[in-house]
Amino acid sequence: MQTIETLLNHKTIRNYKSDPIDEKTLNTILDAGFRASTTGNMQVYSVIVTKDEEKRKELCKLHFGQKMVEQAPVLLTFCADFNRFNKWCEQRKAEPGYDNFLSFFTAAIDALLVSQNVAVAAEAHNLGICYLGTTTYQADKLVDFFNLPKGVVPVTTLVVGYPNENPEQVDRLPHKGVVHQETYDDYSAADIDDIYREKENLPLTAQLLEENQLETLAQIFTQKRYTKKDNIHFSNVFMKVLKDQGFMNNA
């Protein structure tokens, strides 16, 4: 079944050809995105398409200099967006009550479901994709860059283009590690050993430990990739963006 194969064959692509994506293909992909479920059919999201080369270079810098950001022909920035809906309410004698955290999270869910449909649709067209986690870290700068009004917050970005590499598919935890039957069955120490064994025994893990001169793979995450210090800093950046963009008036 082609749909299942598309999903099961997903690989993140980090090296792209400069070939453009034709307008018809891009529109089909976006339309497939907009068919994702949306709360109350409100569609409280927006997508910003970046193709301009200068803008891609600037965005590359904002996204921590990841080269693919300027290399790929299209960037799609997905935003939680109540601005449009609020404006509509105000023009229709209705008083919007969407300046709160729940509304932000509702809009973020909407935007993220669209992004994943777009990712799947792109791969079905032999395009490659990469999600940029830097979107939330740099949300304040992206608000400025895209001139986002109140009610709009960027939540994720997809790099989209034709792959210039064919990497191996990466590992995933065993099914039993992430699925719970009926209730949350908390993990024993033995469960944790079991769930992470395959990942820890990969040649890639040995290579990373050697490169980083660390004893465990978990230390690479806590000391190098996602440190407490960075997480706290970017938590406060993102919380401030939510406040500045008008989503924290429930407090």
Add this chain to the structure above:
Amino acid sequence: MQTIETLLNHKTIRNYKSDPIDEKTLNTILDAGFRASTTGNMQVYSVIVTKDEEKRKELCKLHFGQKMVEQAPVLLTFCADFNRFNKWCEQRKAEPGYDNFLSFFTAAIDALLVSQNVAVAAEAHNLGICYLGTTTYQADKLVDFFNLPKGVVPVTTLVVGYPNENPEQVDRLPHKGVVHQETYDDYSAADIDDIYREKENLPLTAQLLEENQLETLAQIFTQKRYTKKDNIHFSNVFMKVLKDQGFMNNA
């Protein structure tokens, strides 16, 4: 192309047959879910499968009595989950720094991308799905129901089963209403009229206005479906869950 058709043909299903989903199909759908992109390949999510009839009845009550919740054979509750990852770090001489808002949002993105892959995979198997927005409203009660430890927060739920209805596909806003080229082009009053015209002229809208005795469709959203009072209440419920589950230690 089958994948694009699957995406473009999505309809939310609210009426299900009681037919069970065989284990092989359910596992394929979940595996397709787990192939979604995940931050740093951390897979900071869990899925709780509910099949038990008594549990579905109880969940039906928690999800505001929506009948399909007990009618459909399977419910999938998607959780942001740093509990497993934290336990792994602690067993591997690594100090996790994931008790903050950024980590919650990262894990929520992970969980939501999985949920959308699962939705697409389910529809490719002729199953129907419905997202339950009530998951965030009732997150505190779901934490108790599923016995979720610190580091775990439910973010969405999918009802999955064989459709017992064949509804018309619902409307979406025109493409230009949700896509911005290069920068966020804020909406003029005329843009808003234009974007919402088709929706406002639907027979369904006339019917809703008649039923609710209101003047505009927007008022149905602000006064009936998603009121400021409810949004503030559920914002505070959800923020408290984030705090209680150990994700707000950046403040």
